[in-house]
Amino acid sequence: MAPALLLALTTVASSEQAQQLARGLVEQRLAACVQIQVIESVYRWDGALQQDSEWRLLIKTTQARWSALQDWLLAQHPYAVPALLAWPASQAAPAFADWVRGECLP
Amino acid sequence: MAPALLLALTTVASSEQAQQLARGLVEQRLAACVQIQVIESVYRWDGALQQDSEWRLLIKTTQARWSALQDWLLAQHPYAVPALLAWPASQAAPAFADWVRGECLP
Amino acid sequence: MAPALLLALTTVASSEQAQQLARGLVEQRLAACVQIQVIESVYRWDGALQQDSEWRLLIKTTQARWSALQDWLLAQHPYAVPALLAWPASQAAPAFADWVRGECLP
Numbered sequence: 231m232a233p234a235l236l237l238a239l240t241t242v243a244s245s246e247q248a249q250q251l252a253r254g255l256v257e258q259r260l261a262a263c264v265q266i267q268v269i270e271s272v273y274r275w276d277g278a279l280q281q282d283s284e285w286r287l288l289i290k291t292t293q294a295r296w297s298a299l300q301d302w303l304l305a306q307h308p309y310a311v312p313a314l315l316a317w318p319a320s321q322a323a324p325a326f327a328d329w330v331r332g333e334c335l336p
Numbered sequence: 337m338a339p340a341l342l343l344a345l346t347t348v349a350s351s352e353q354a355q356q357l358a359r360g361l362v363e364q365r366l367a368a369c370v371q372i373q374v375i376e377s378v379y380r381w382d383g384a385l386q387q388d389s390e391w392r393l394l395i396k397t398t399q400a401r402w403s404a405l406q407d408w409l410l411a412q413h414p415y416a417v418p419a420l421l422a423w424p425a426s427q428a429a430p431a432f433a434d435w436v437r438g439e440c441l442p
Numbered sequence: 443m444a445p446a447l448l449l450a451l452t453t454v455a456s457s458e459q460a461q462q463l464a465r466g467l468v469e470q471r472l473a474a475c476v477q478i479q480v481i482e483s484v485y486r487w488d489g490a491l492q493q494d495s496e497w498r499l500l501i502k503t504t505q506a507r508w509s510a511l512q513d514w515l516l517a518q519h520p521y522a523v524p525a526l527l528a529w530p531a532s533q534a535a536p537a538f539a540d541w542v543r544g545e546c547l548p
Contacts, residue, residue: 235527236427241371252484253491263485263525265453265498269394272358273369274439279359286371288481290527296427304429311435313369315341315396315428321448321508322527323516329523333486342533347477375500378464379475380545385465392477402533410535417541419475421447421502421534 235330236296238289238316240303241271247308248285254306260299261291262333292334293318341436342402344395344422346409347377353414354391360412366405367397368439398440399424447542448508450501450528452515453483459520460497466518472511473503474545504546505530 238261242248245268252264265288272281291299296316303314322330344367348354351374358370371394378387397405402422409420428436450473454460457480464476477500484493503511508528515526534542 237527237529238427249482249484249493253493256484256486256491263483265496266482266484267373267479270355270372271369272355272362272372274362279362281355281359284371290525300427300429311431312429313396313432315343315425315432317343317423317426317529319527320529321450321512323512323524325523326525326527344533373479376461376478377475378461378468378478380468385468387461387465390477406533406535417537418535419502419538421449421531421538423449423529423532 234293235319240314241284261289262330340399341425346420347390367395368436446505447531452526453496473501474542
């Protein structure tokens with residue numbers, strides 16, 4: 231049986247915001263673990279090309295927690311239109327999948 | 337309805353090449369945003385194990401733009417056999433999905 | 443035809459472990475290439491919030507090699523419960539997909 235694990239991505243503007251969101255997601259049991267890394271973002275805003283350093287969060291959670299995770303993250307996130315998208319894992323090591331599922335129980 | 341968002345990855349050999357491709361993708365409306373980060377790549381080439389620093393681009397676009405994105409990237413990319421693969425997002429915050437779709441309109 | 447390429451993620455506690463696993467995966471033809479990057483991990487362990495630097499491996503392989511890759515990685519990985527999950531690519535540049543498939547032939 232494919233484990234119902236979900237990977238989600240969001241980005242914020244500082245290391246402090248990234249750590250605050252990551253810790254909140256784990257404390258709220260909305261994620262089993264969150265990985266933070268700095269990236270360089272290129273995008274268009276107000277008609278002009280922008281380039282900024284951002285901090286990206288890779289969130290490991292379950293399909294069952296997506297709705298609650300989205301609600302919590304949109305309420306907490308400092309951006310007006312936060313980047314937030316997700317995709318399912320098709321395979322996972324069984325012991326790791328069990329650990330993620332256990333950590334994400336409300 | 338699941339948003340038809342697509343994540344794509346490619347890598348190049350320098351920060352300059354990464355920024356040039358990222359800016360081109362956004363300017364051509366082939367991507368809403370591109371995130372750049374340095375990585376260490378391990379692979380086999382000419383029968384020997386190689387290890388190099390590379391710059392990875394994570395590209396956020398739509399399924400509808402994949403074909404044009406692939407054509408443009410293969411024409412622009414400095415490698416003979418560029419790494420390029422993609423996978424769909426199953427879920428996204430609605431306002432963010434709308435923004436990506438709007439940015440990727442030709 | 444969608445290429446049967448697979449992306450997989452795992453994490454380890456040091457750059458040395460990351461390079462050892464990455465080189466082993468390519469040498470064993472369990473992966474065509476592996477990308478290493480340092481991240482900051484946030485998770486709960488023994489009931490308390492943890493935050494550590496880790497090295498993440500993004501592994502590019504094929505669906506056909508998943509089972510052998512999982513067996514090898516769980517035997518080699520220094521953690522008791524290694525993070526290991528994967529998802530399929532839906533699209534890829536044809537020449538790159540051919541290269542990955544060729545590299546992953548046992």
